[in-house]
Each structure stands twice: as C-alpha cells, then as structure tokens.
Amino acid sequence: MKLFSKEQIYEGDKLTAERQNITSTELMERAGTQIFNWIHARMQGAQVPIHVFCGIGNNGGDGLVLARHLITHGYNVNTFIINCSDKRSKDFLVNYDRIKNVTKKWPVLLNCAEDFPAINPEDIIVDAVFGIGLNRPVDEWVKQLFLHFRASKAFTLAIDIPSGLFPDKAIEDEDAVVWAGYTLSFASPKLVFFLPETAKYTVQWEVLDIGLDKEFLYTTQTEVELIGKHEVLSNYIPREKYSHKGQFGHTLIVGGSYGKIGAVTLASRAALSSGAGLVSAFVPKCGYYPLQAAFPEAMVITDSDEEKITNIKFDLEPTVIAFGIGAGTDNDTASAFEAFLKTNKAPLVIDADGINLLAKKKSLLKLLPESTILTPHPKELERLMGTWKDDFDKLKKVKAFSKKHKVIVIIKGANSITVFDDKLYVNTTGNSGLSTAGSGDVLTGIITGLVSQGYNPLVAAIFGVYLHGKSADIAVEDFGYQSLIASHVIDYLGEAYLDLFKQPEQPPQQEEEAKQQAQ
Structure with missing residues (x-):
C-alpha cells in the first residue's frame, strides 16, 4: 500500500x-x-x-x-x-x-x-x-x-x-x-x-x-510503502516440481565466539528454514561440536582459533554470506573482517558485531558490495550513523547513508522499516514477543536464506522482515508475548509461508451473501 x-x-x-x-x-x-x-x-x-x-x-x-x-x-x-x-x-x-x-x-x-x-x-x-x-x-x-x-x-x-x-x-x-x-x-x-x-x-x-x-x-x-501480505505475495518465487537443493543456493553464516555459538545456530537454522538449499557455518573451533549437535543439517567450517574468528578462509563458493552474528569485536576479528571484505565478491548481509566493526572503522564501508543488507538494532544504528533528534531526522540520515554507500538498511522496531536510497518500506507484521534474545539473529538468517534462493537483496530484506514478523504473530497465539523465544520464530516459518496463500475469513453475513450469489 x-x-x-x-x-x-x-x-x-x-x-x-x-x-x-x-x-x-x-x-x-x-x-x-x-x-x-x-x-x-x-x-x-x-x-x-x-x-x-x-x-x-x-x-x-x-x-x-x-x-x-x-x-x-x-x-x-x-x-x-x-x-x-x-x-x-x-x-x-x-x-x-x-x-x-x-x-x-x-x-x-x-x-x-x-x-x-x-x-x-x-x-x-x-x-x-x-x-x-x-x-x-x-x-x-x-x-x-x-x-x-x-x-x-x-x-x-x-x-x-x-x-x-x-x-x-x-x-x-x-x-x-x-x-x-x-x-x-x-x-x-x-x-x-x-x-x-x-x-x-x-x-x-x-x-x-x-x-x-x-x-x-x-x-x-x-516515497513510502506499507508492506503486508499482498505486497510480498507478488514477489514470492514458487518452486518447480523437479527442483533440487542446488537451485536454492549455498548460504554461509560467519560469526560466533566463545559463549556465543547459539547466535550462529539460530541464524543458520533460520536460513535453511527460509528455503536456502545448503547452509554452512564458519565459526571458531569451540563452535564445532555445539553446531553439529544442535543443527545437524548445517555443515561446519572452523577457524584455526579456538575462541574467536581470526582468519576467514573457506573452500566453497557461497551464494550469499552473513557476517557478524555473535562474532565479537576483538582486534583479531576486526582484522579478519577487513581482510575478508577486500577479497569478497559474494552478496552480504551484515548484523550485530559486523555493524559494530563497520562503526569502528567507517572506511570499511567502501568495501561493501552494492546492495549489502545491514540489520542493526537501535544502538548499533546509532554507533554507525551518530545520534538523531527525532524519528524524522533518523529517517533522513538513514536515507542519506543508504544512498551514499548503496546499501540496504533495516531499521528494526515495532514497525521495522527497510530503507534503500530514498524509499521506505514499512512492515506491518510482528509483535512485542520479538523483544527477546536471538530474534535479530533469526531475522538475519531468514534474509540471507532468501537472497540464497535468488530473491534480489531489496526484495529479500522486505520479504524477510515480513516473514519474521508473521511467524512471530502466528507463534504468539500458542506461546504468548512473554514466552515467545527466537527458536519459535524459526519453528513457525512454514506457517508464515502457508499463510501467504490463505484467503481471509469472511464475516457470517458476507459469507451468506456470497453463497446466495453463487446459487
């Protein structure tokens, strides 16, 4: 709308x-x-x-x-x-x-x-x-x-x-x-x-x-569009009967540090549940066994360091890469991130400590591929762009930032807003149950999985935000706002997809009128 x-x-x-x-x-x-x-x-x-x-x-x-x-x-x-x-x-x-x-x-x-x-x-x-x-x-x-x-x-x-x-x-x-x-x-x-x-x-x-x-x-x-079911459904890519996993891309999730491997697990699960064909996770050595045990569908690649990321090297050609989830901002991780950006050619989704590292060294923004997706929470956004006077000032600054660096920025909140160039896409799904640890990691995984399947980055960002919120809206009916956790959002992604094709229920009076017209 x-x-x-x-x-x-x-x-x-x-x-x-x-x-x-x-x-x-x-x-x-x-x-x-x-x-x-x-x-x-x-x-x-x-x-x-x-x-x-x-x-x-x-x-x-x-x-x-x-x-x-x-x-x-x-x-x-x-x-x-x-x-x-x-x-x-x-x-x-x-x-x-x-x-x-x-x-x-x-x-x-x-x-x-x-x-x-x-x-x-x-x-x-x-x-x-x-x-x-x-x-x-x-x-x-x-x-x-x-x-x-x-x-x-x-x-x-x-x-x-x-x-x-x-x-x-x-x-x-x-x-x-x-x-x-x-x-x-x-x-x-x-x-x-x-x-x-x-x-x-x-x-x-x-x-x-x-x-x-x-x-x-x-x-x-x-300048502004309101995003609901009708808007995202028109961008949905159906699957052919004889399709196979190789057609839906290979997602690579890079992140994690000692004590924060759960973030990578959530993002990896979300990427696969959103439809990516293959998912690999690049983590420190300490993440190998937790990931293999918690999420057997993922392939795991490890850094040489036990507790943090120090050298991002992998022998595969990912369709899309997400970086930053639980990675920390250690100097060695920062150096590894910079070295990675200088050689990377794949589309990127950057979240959490990836954004914090960009904020610490803004010259790295020049190394981002066009249409990189950034998913900051409010404090991360502030570190990246500085403070703002009010919501309109914030939107003005994010639009200028997006235009200058040719990136897509998601302003997370009750009505998350996806910003690209001078356009704003206001999401209508989601609820306060998403105010919980790990929900941002899940969002990053969903968006990355959509890019992996062939959605262009802007559509993937808009669609991903919608699905993330819709899944939470369905899940909250079973768990309530206080008990909703990030894993539930992943578990209900299938229902969020199915909901795209459900017809709205008619009030009894309209239903009876429709029956009479049909007769």
Missing part, C-alpha cells in the same frame, strides 16, 4: 475534482458521508452522546458533514467549532450553513477554556479540528482542549489524522496532540502512525475510500 505525502494528497484531491467534474465541496461531502457510514454501521442509532469538534478548515468541514448526517439520522449530537482563527475555508463555510438548515441546535463556538463542554467517559469524541494541514504549534487553549479530551476518558475518533500531529515532521509537545482510540484516514494511512515517537497517538487506524481518481492512485509514486 502506498503512503501518500501531504502534498500528494492535496494533488489527488485537486485531480479528482477536475477529472470527475465535481467541486471540492462535493468531495468533502463524500468524505464526511463515508465517516458517517462507518459510525452508523457500528452504532445502529445508539443514543450515546457524540461530541463533534470541528476546526475551521477542511478537516472541520468534514466534521460538519458528519455531524449533519448524524443529526438527520436521529443521533444525539453536539457540534462545536474551535474558533482558533479568523480564517475559514470555503468548504467549511458551505457546510456550516448546511448544518444550520437541518437543526435548531446550531454548532457551539469555542473561544477559550471556559467554553469547554462536559464530556463523560461513556461519550464519544470526534476530532475534526486540524487534519494534515497543520503547520504550526497549536494555541495554548486548544492544547488545553486536547488535554480535556484525554481527561474525560471518552472514546476518541480522529478524522484523517489526530489533531496536533504533523504528517511530515516531529512534534515538540505531546500534550498538544489528540490521543485517538481510532483514526479514519483518507487515501492512505500516514507515516506517523508507524514511527516509535508518534504511533502512540492512534491505537488503531483504518483507510476510507472517498473515490479519489484511480489513475492518480495507481500511477503516483510514493
């Missing part, structure tokens, strides 16, 4: 009006009606007090359309206008006049904190104050209104984006933002719904189709 920028959404609105020969007011009517339909389908006329708070721009106009439809359908509605400026949008004024024509209970003008209405916990708040057009901090009394919303503990529904939240930059004051239980977003969700610092402002979101021009939606290229 494409995530449109603020400017692209404005352009889409304009093109839709032109190509469909409608006015902006008619497009606003569509938007407000879709919000009403969503609410009406769930409330079915229930007389819970609904407080619709409207700004004086187009988001407020959407709120006025909604309030008018709620009133005409007999709902218990209170409409308020946040009088934060003398400027009103044209479409707001049109819908302000329309609502006055359907009720004697005109919208109440709010000018200051003394005007705030009482809101009970069982009420519903609709936030239609600012939308995506906000470009400055909110006034102090409006901030107090948002705090009033939170203090009421009423369910809050935001239209398009929680008010006070900018779609394209960080916020400075979390109290100056509406905390929504649900957001109904137009055209696409907003990037801020998926960033660590701003995702908390909406618990859930849903996209409403307001009939924007289809050519615009299909042809417009976006």
Whole structure:
C-alpha cells in the first residue's frame, strides 16, 4: 500500500475534482458521508452522546458533514467549532450553513477554556479540528482542549489524522496532540502512525475510500510503502516440481565466539528454514561440536582459533554470506573482517558485531558490495550513523547513508522499516514477543536464506522482515508475548509461508451473501 505525502494528497484531491467534474465541496461531502457510514454501521442509532469538534478548515468541514448526517439520522449530537482563527475555508463555510438548515441546535463556538463542554467517559469524541494541514504549534487553549479530551476518558475518533500531529515532521509537545482510540484516514494511512515517537497517538487506524481518481492512485509514486501480505505475495518465487537443493543456493553464516555459538545456530537454522538449499557455518573451533549437535543439517567450517574468528578462509563458493552474528569485536576479528571484505565478491548481509566493526572503522564501508543488507538494532544504528533528534531526522540520515554507500538498511522496531536510497518500506507484521534474545539473529538468517534462493537483496530484506514478523504473530497465539523465544520464530516459518496463500475469513453475513450469489 502506498503512503501518500501531504502534498500528494492535496494533488489527488485537486485531480479528482477536475477529472470527475465535481467541486471540492462535493468531495468533502463524500468524505464526511463515508465517516458517517462507518459510525452508523457500528452504532445502529445508539443514543450515546457524540461530541463533534470541528476546526475551521477542511478537516472541520468534514466534521460538519458528519455531524449533519448524524443529526438527520436521529443521533444525539453536539457540534462545536474551535474558533482558533479568523480564517475559514470555503468548504467549511458551505457546510456550516448546511448544518444550520437541518437543526435548531446550531454548532457551539469555542473561544477559550471556559467554553469547554462536559464530556463523560461513556461519550464519544470526534476530532475534526486540524487534519494534515497543520503547520504550526497549536494555541495554548486548544492544547488545553486536547488535554480535556484525554481527561474525560471518552472514546476518541480522529478524522484523517489526530489533531496536533504533523504528517511530515516531529512534534515538540505531546500534550498538544489528540490521543485517538481510532483514526479514519483518507487515501492512505500516514507515516506517523508507524514511527516509535508518534504511533502512540492512534491505537488503531483504518483507510476510507472517498473515490479519489484511480489513475492518480495507481500511477503516483510514493516515497513510502506499507508492506503486508499482498505486497510480498507478488514477489514470492514458487518452486518447480523437479527442483533440487542446488537451485536454492549455498548460504554461509560467519560469526560466533566463545559463549556465543547459539547466535550462529539460530541464524543458520533460520536460513535453511527460509528455503536456502545448503547452509554452512564458519565459526571458531569451540563452535564445532555445539553446531553439529544442535543443527545437524548445517555443515561446519572452523577457524584455526579456538575462541574467536581470526582468519576467514573457506573452500566453497557461497551464494550469499552473513557476517557478524555473535562474532565479537576483538582486534583479531576486526582484522579478519577487513581482510575478508577486500577479497569478497559474494552478496552480504551484515548484523550485530559486523555493524559494530563497520562503526569502528567507517572506511570499511567502501568495501561493501552494492546492495549489502545491514540489520542493526537501535544502538548499533546509532554507533554507525551518530545520534538523531527525532524519528524524522533518523529517517533522513538513514536515507542519506543508504544512498551514499548503496546499501540496504533495516531499521528494526515495532514497525521495522527497510530503507534503500530514498524509499521506505514499512512492515506491518510482528509483535512485542520479538523483544527477546536471538530474534535479530533469526531475522538475519531468514534474509540471507532468501537472497540464497535468488530473491534480489531489496526484495529479500522486505520479504524477510515480513516473514519474521508473521511467524512471530502466528507463534504468539500458542506461546504468548512473554514466552515467545527466537527458536519459535524459526519453528513457525512454514506457517508464515502457508499463510501467504490463505484467503481471509469472511464475516457470517458476507459469507451468506456470497453463497446466495453463487446459487
């Protein structure tokens, strides 16, 4: 799914009006009606007090359309206008006049904190104050209104984006933002719904189709894409009946040190479970027996040193190599890594101490093959690139880093983001159960195994992050968040693959309608 920028959404609105020969007011009517339909389908006329708070721009106009439809359908509605400026949008004024024509209970003008209405916990708040057009901090009394919303503990529904939240930059004051239980977003969700610092402002979101021009939606290229089943399924490579292991590549996992052989075991298992034809592990001598015993499917090559990697030499031609898992940053290991990079020709996936070694000697970045995949956790990313002010600054720096070094960087988190050049791919799978030792090693193995099978590195990174999260989502149903461990993610990879081809279950009503149509 494409995530449109603020400017692209404005352009889409304009093109839709032109190509469909409608006015902006008619497009606003569509938007407000879709919000009403969503609410009406769930409330079915229930007389819970609904407080619709409207700004004086187009988001407020959407709120006025909604309030008018709620009133005409007999709902218990209170409409308020946040009088934060003398400027009103044209479409707001049109819908302000329309609502006055359907009720004697005109919208109440709010000018200051003394005007705030009482809101009970069982009420519903609709936030239609600012939308995506906000470009400055909110006034102090409006901030107090948002705090009033939170203090009421009423369910809050935001239209398009929680008010006070900018779609394209960080916020400075979390109290100056509406905390929504649900957001109904137009055209696409907003990037801020998926960033660590701003995702908390909406618990859930849903996209409403307001009939924007289809050519615009299909042809417009976006900087950000949201990755779900549909997006990865189109890149899935099926297997032929007469295929054999030699067609799915030979993965080499290089890493481990005394006490950290488990990391290599996890990565190796994950690589084979994701579909690599062959997996070899290059480890210090101390890892030979543990690996052979714990994972007999892997072949094991050892360094001459007992406890650490000192000389990366092997007599095979791997399809792809992963380096860094549990390797440590000893001087001898650092020297071995540098010597390896100077002669290596295979695609690379670099994780953990491999990234730490790159951070210690950044000149090594010049030795990385194009489209090398880096999978740092937050502290490793910081060591590599330096600190950042906020999530948007982080994304800017990672994009610049990716572009400069021609590498793929995965920003791991609740919604892991794969970055390549100027593009961001936001993952939708995974859960907090992945906050456990070894889950990063498993991710590295999965991605490496996908590259081994012939997926190009960018697709492998995106697909690997998806499968890693989906496997955890399935596994957590059996183990819970606290008891999920990295090995479970490997064990459920098969189910994550199978899930790609499952059809979503239909609600009973839709299922019955489908049966009647079939007859």
